[in-house]
Amino acid sequence: MRQICPLILIAVALSAGSAVPAADLGDPTAGKKIYRRCSPCHQVGVGARHRVGPHLNGIFGRKAASHKDFKYSRAMIRAGDTGLEWQAETLDIFVKNPRSLTRRTRMSFPGLRSKKDRQDLIAYLRLFSEDPAVRPDAEQSVSSAE
Template identity: 35%
Template structure:
């Protein structure tokens, strides 16, 4: 038992200093985002496509672009205060239907957590 205490202490220290989510790579995220471009743009003042413009989406209230026609479910969630924080985007990008069950986005989600982090990093890099 006493021999395992230093190991336990080292593991606890590692867990305490390890970030919960790794920082993504915006360049890799741009490549992953290319599959999103079929429906979304990310240019400042860009037009909406099949999906809304995602410029500045990180930190924005859901369903807040007045010129886009969101699903009723997405509008309800926006009215209830859903904001696209990194954590909410993480969940949505991994499984959109888990966050917005009756939403209209047909994309099934990104299964690779590193790609999710990369896309979030890319979205953040295009916020300004």
């Protein structure tokens, strides 16, 4: 069996060594535009559901492949079981090249080369892992609930 875990730990340790976490430098407004690359397959925000890929609400701190109602590849399940957890650092590595962490992932996305694009995107995704009130579409769902 391929050993994934040590590689991930090394990658996380390396990026954690820099003074500022990747996502803190990002601009979520710019990230929203970058997210259009992900939205054909992923949803975020109030009412987000699984599509081709799982929804990405609350992704920060989540173990990889942990939605029970989504059918992940065996590669992604194995990555989760061997310790992959989504944080700014691991998301950055994954989005740069999805096959770097999970060689046989079903996510067919070539990767975002620009570091700035990745930082902005991760800052945008972080909104959906924080207080629900800051979600960009929270207002809309409040009014439709009335």
